Amino acid sequence: MLRCLHLADLHLGWSAAWLGPRAADYARQRDRILGSLSAWVLAPERQLDLVLIVGDLFETHRPPAALVEAVMAELQAWVDAGITVITVPGNHDEITYHDSVYQRYGQRWPGILITNPMPAPPLELAVGGEKLYFYSLAYTGGLTKADGFLKPFPRVPEPGIHLAAFHGSLDWQTGERGLPLTSELLAAAGYDYVALGHFHKPKRLQVGATTLVYAGAIASKGFSDIGCGQLTLVSLQPGTVQVDLIPWLDVDHQVLELDISRFADEEELITHLMALADPKLLLQVQLQGAASFLLDCQALTGRLARHFYHLEFVDTTVHVAPALLERWAQESTIRGLFVRRLQKVWQETDDEWEKAVAALALRRGMAAFLEGEGQHG
Numbered sequence: 568m569l570r571c572l573h574l575a576d577l578h579l580g581w582s583a584a585w586l587g588p589r590a591a592d593y594a595r596q597r598d599r600i601l602g603s604l605s606a607w608v609l610a611p612e613r614q615l616d617l618v619l620i621v622g623d624l625f626e627t628h629r630p631p632a633a634l635v636e637a638v639m640a641e642l643q644a645w646v647d648a649g650i651t652v653i654t655v656p657g658n659h660d661e662i663t664y665h666d667s668v669y670q671r672y673g674q675r676w677p678g679i680l681i682t683n684p685m686p687a688p689p690l691e692l693a694v695g696g697e698k699l700y701f702y703s704l705a706y707t708g709g710l711t712k713a714d715g716f717l718k719p720f721p722r723v724p725e726p727g728i729h730l731a732a733f734h735g736s737l738d739w740q741t742g743e744r745g746l747p748l749t750s751e752l753l754a755a756a757g758y759d760y761v762a763l764g765h766f767h768k769p770k771r772l773q774v775g776a777t778t779l780v781y782a783g784a785i786a787s788k789g790f791s792d793i794g795c796g797q798l799t800l801v802s803l804q805p806g807t808v809q810v811d812l813i814p815w816l817d818v819d820h821q822v823l824e825l826d827i828s829r830f831a832d833e834e835e836l837i838t839h840l841m842a843l844a845d846p847k848l849l850l851q852v853q854l855q856g857a858a859s860f861l862l863d864c865q866a867l868t869g870r871l872a873r874h875f876y877h878l879e880f881v882d883t884t885v886h887v888a889p890a891l892l893e894r895w896a897q898e899s900t901i902r903g904l905f906v907r908r909l910q911k912v913w914q915e916t917d918d919e920w921e922k923a924v925a926a927l928a929l930r931r932g933m934a935a936f937l938e939g940e941g942q943h944g
């Protein structure tokens with residue numbers, strides 16, 4: 568049995584410029600991910616044979632020298648412990664350029680560095696007591712010809728484990744620079760497991776006897792690219808693939824959609840957000856709906872920010888001013904009728920819950936009318 572840690576899209580060296588003075592501190596922490604993985608990788612009970620890095624190890628093709636040295640030292644420690652380490656360049660850390668990290672450090676790169684730009688006969692390796700055939704390529708601008716979709720090198724007839732690794736877009740032709748792949752052709756090539764990188768959301772697909780997996784990005788790259796925080800551990804025997812997903816890292820970015828209609832005033836909203844306070848959390852609150860109070864996001868940020876690593880608001884709320892309500896109530900229009908009806912419900916009921924529902928319906932309805940006006944005006 569061969570036990571493989573499938574990594575991809577770590578994007579080391581990525582920096583969140585919007586964090587301002589704390590960006591450097593955040594990047595330093597984020598770049599420690601390989602170091603923090605070491606104890607897990609090297610634990611004897613893990614019996615790990617292979618670490619596969621399927622592209623975008625670095626955010627750019629020219630990461631800072633200190634970062635490269637730290638990463639190489641970490642990988643070297645794994646190699647020294649008897650683990651086979653294979654690195655496939657990606658599109659962020661593209662090998663193409665003469666000053667690419669893989670061109671400059673290639674001679675010293677720990678373990679195996681994939682450099683062939685086109686599909687080639689597999690590497691033959693003995694790993695974990697198994698015969699391993701490894702198929703891959705390094706996307707190289709100008710040299711890699713996918714011609715629509717990549718035609719992968721077919722599995723050789725020898726018995727053993729047939730493992731492939733590609734950094735590219737599966738079943739999606741972008742038209743951009745990069746490596747377009749299809750699950751159909753990869754399965755037809757006859758591989759047991761295809762380790763994929765490029766898409767940051769984890770994904771698993773079974774096509775015939777072939778298992779195709781995007782490990783996903785462990786760490787976040789902002790609010791629109793939130794990390795999965797999990798490790799992909801693959802156990803392989805000829806003809807058998809087992810994939811285990813292991814929770815590894817607390818996901819530090821979070822997007823919260825919050826309908827503001829449910830809060831009577833700012834204090835209620837603050838109480839709600841304080842319940843999420845966490846000095847390690849980067850939180851984006853997307854406020855929606857209709858506010859019955861005047862919302863001041865800057866003041867809110869000022870009061871709450873110190874309870875989070877980072878806090879920001881995206882405000883798409885509509886403010887319903889009491890004067891507007893009174894004006895609409897006088898109109899002989901659909902919205903006037905709507906306002907009068909709900910006001911009547913609110914006035915005539917003694918039930919607190921019914922009152923609250925009527926008030927909420929009124930605010931949401933007015934927000935919908937106001938948004939409708941916004942779209943047409």
Ligand SMILES: [Mn+2]
Binds near residue numbers: 576623659765766767
């Ligand atoms: Mn990536």
